[in-house]
């Protein structure tokens with residue numbers, strides 16, 4: 001596995017995409033000290049100061065985009081390993097659907113997977129990961145924290161080594177055994193499993209019990225009227241936890 005470091009770029013995900021379209025196959029992890037146009041899920045921006053981790057792993061896969069998307073759960077598991085390496089009590093680390101990593105219920109990291117057709121055939125996959133190592137944004141709606149506040153300050157390079165090693169181990173397990181082991185490990189740390197959950201979708205809001213993660217990576221909500229809803233894109237909130 002290769003590692004590349006940039007002082008500044010627009011977005012490590014964008015950099016990975018440029019390289020993929022130019023024929024780079026990876027695996028390579030690209031890390032930047034600063035991003036000028038960092039992006040988050042659902043068109044949001046991802047900003048933050050120097051000292052946090054901004055990195056994207058570029059891979060070439062022979063699979064469908066929907067299958068490759070399962071690797072976002074592997075990325076969240078790898079981030080949980082980074083949190084443990086920073087000395088955070090593992091009991092306090094939970095995973096919020098789809099890919100957030102929380103400490104004491106507050107967001108410490110986000111994952112943004114992007115993919116497309118690779119010029120030489122197959123799929124390029126960019127596994128974008130932002131981890132609040134030493135500071136975090138103030139956001140009332142999505143309370144955040146950083147790993148140093150609950151453990152110690154990891155250098156971005158050290159954090160990236162742990163992340164890349166762990167992600168790669170999960171990726172190999174996934175390639176060999178499918179989504180099941182990733183899903184099981186993710187569910188064992190799932191935030192709010194069995195509790196009331198509100199899913200904010202494009203054009204509606206649905207409330208139910210967070211009952212399961214499907215074999216496709218969708219969230220299963222059991223509604224009061226007995227119906228089940230499968231959520232594959234959106235934001236979720238846990239009203240009772242606030």
Ligand code: BTN
Pocket residue numbers: 010011012013014035037038039040041042044046053054055056100109110111112128129130131
């Ligand atoms: C989220 O919205 O929770 C996902 C945030 C992902 C941010 C990371 S930082 C490194 C990589 N480059 C980007 O532009 N985004 C991802």
